[in-house]
Amino acid sequence: xxxxxxxxxxxxxxxxxxxxxxxxxxxxxxxxxxxxxxxxxxxxxxxxxxxxxxxxxxxxxxxxxxxxxxxxxxxxxxxxxxxxxxxxxxxxxxxxxxxxxxxxxxxxxxxxxxxxxxxxxxxxxxxxxxxxxxxxxxxxxxxxxxxxxxxxxxxxxxxxxxxxxxxxxxxxxxxxxxxxxxxxxx
Amino acid sequence: xxxxxxxxxxxxxxxxxxxxxxxxxxxxxxxxxxxxxxxxxxxxxxxxxxxxxxxxxxxxxxxxxxxxxxxxxxxxxxxxxxxxxxxxxxxxxxxxxxxxxxxxxxxxxxxxxxxxxxxxxxxxxxxxxxxxxxxxxxxxxxxxxxxxxxxxxxxxxxxxxxxxxxxxxxxxxxxx
Numbered sequence: 001x002x003x004x005x006x007x008x009x010x011x012x013x014x015x016x017x018x019x020x021x022x023x024x025x026x027x028x029x030x031x032x033x034x035x036x037x038x039x040x041x042x043x044x045x046x047x048x049x050x051x052x053x054x055x056x057x058x059x060x061x062x063x064x065x066x067x068x069x070x071x072x073x074x075x076x077x078x079x080x081x082x083x084x085x086x087x088x089x090x091x092x093x094x095x096x097x098x099x100x101x102x103x104x105x106x107x108x109x110x111x112x113x114x115x116x117x118x119x120x121x122x123x124x125x126x127x128x129x130x131x132x133x134x135x136x137x138x139x140x141x142x143x144x145x146x147x148x149x150x151x152x153x154x155x156x157x158x159x160x161x162x163x164x165x166x167x168x169x170x171x172x173x174x175x176x177x178x179x180x181x182x183x184x185x186x
Numbered sequence: 187x188x189x190x191x192x193x194x195x196x197x198x199x200x201x202x203x204x205x206x207x208x209x210x211x212x213x214x215x216x217x218x219x220x221x222x223x224x225x226x227x228x229x230x231x232x233x234x235x236x237x238x239x240x241x242x243x244x245x246x247x248x249x250x251x252x253x254x255x256x257x258x259x260x261x262x263x264x265x266x267x268x269x270x271x272x273x274x275x276x277x278x279x280x281x282x283x284x285x286x287x288x289x290x291x292x293x294x295x296x297x298x299x300x301x302x303x304x305x306x307x308x309x310x311x312x313x314x315x316x317x318x319x320x321x322x323x324x325x326x327x328x329x330x331x332x333x334x335x336x337x338x339x340x341x342x343x344x345x346x347x348x349x350x351x352x353x354x355x356x357x358x359x360x361x362x
Contacts, residue, residue: 023234056202
């Protein structure tokens with residue numbers, strides 16, 4: 001049977017409320033800048049961006065499931081495709097490609113050639129350790145955790161540091177069995 | 187139409203920014219958290235207005251600049267204009283948005299306005315905790331307006347009044 005899940009997120013993106021991307025990009029940029037001033041340590045900024053992303057991901061997954069019409073993924077491979085083709089499209093209006101699966105099928109890379117977070121951004125030399133887009137990895141980690149997948153998400157390539165694309169490595173650490181906290185007859 | 191992203195993206199970033207500053211970095215110093223959030227807004231307003239005014243002549247007076255904020259600038263940000271503009275013609279302008287987008291998803295107690303909430307921290311009740319949390323969300327748009335106007339050569343102070351929810355009024359006081 002053919003999967004019912006949409007192959008791309010175009011239709012969903014067209015149907016959600018959208019805003020001017022400049023406002024989003026500049027807000028994120030101004031926030032990162034203020035965090036660098038206030039927290040001083042680049043590592044601490046990375047950590048806070050990841051935490052913010054995680055909190056956003058935990059909430060965003062609900063909206064994703066409610067609006068995207070995606071049903072339960074049969075395996076981690078399908079999960080990867082759904083994130084790349086539907087998830088990124090629905091929220092950021094871009095698509096990612098899924099590459100570099102490991103032999104066990106538990107880790108893959110998401111490659112972004114286009115990324116609205118970084119329009120107008122250049123990093124000064126003092127920010128070499130900064131993962132400017134760390135909020136994205138946090139979002140993925142938070143969202144996946146809500147659907148029972150513990151993951152580790154790390155940056156492999158970053159155009160702000162001179163690479164030719166953005167590459168996120170997503171590694172499945174543990175599939176948490178679902179537990180129902182309620183009784184059947186309630 | 188330029189590039190767009192889902193509204194949930196900007197909502198998420200603003201909610202987390204406010205929460206990080208108020209609950210993690212400056213949990214015991216709300217006035218410092220407020221200043222930082224306002225500063226982020228200022229930066230955003232300053233940069234945005236630059237982009238939206240590139241190809242137009244200079245504004246001849248304050249009122250013309252404020253009208254631009256109410257119409258073009260607000261439309262770029264919220265896809266609607268400011269609903270009502272009042273002025274005393276002595277440097278104070280009140281910009282009212284009858285349904286301010288960034289407050290429609292925050293639950294609110296309207297008993298305090300932004301200036302009172304930031305000063306009166308002596309009596310901490312759940313009600314004014316909620317009001318304080320809401321007012322924290324208003325420092326960001328206040329900063330955006332102040333940043334935009336100051337880039338147009340109009341130094342001012344901006345505060346917000348939410349006593350008529352879901353309407354929100356931004357009060358601009360131009361510095362003489």
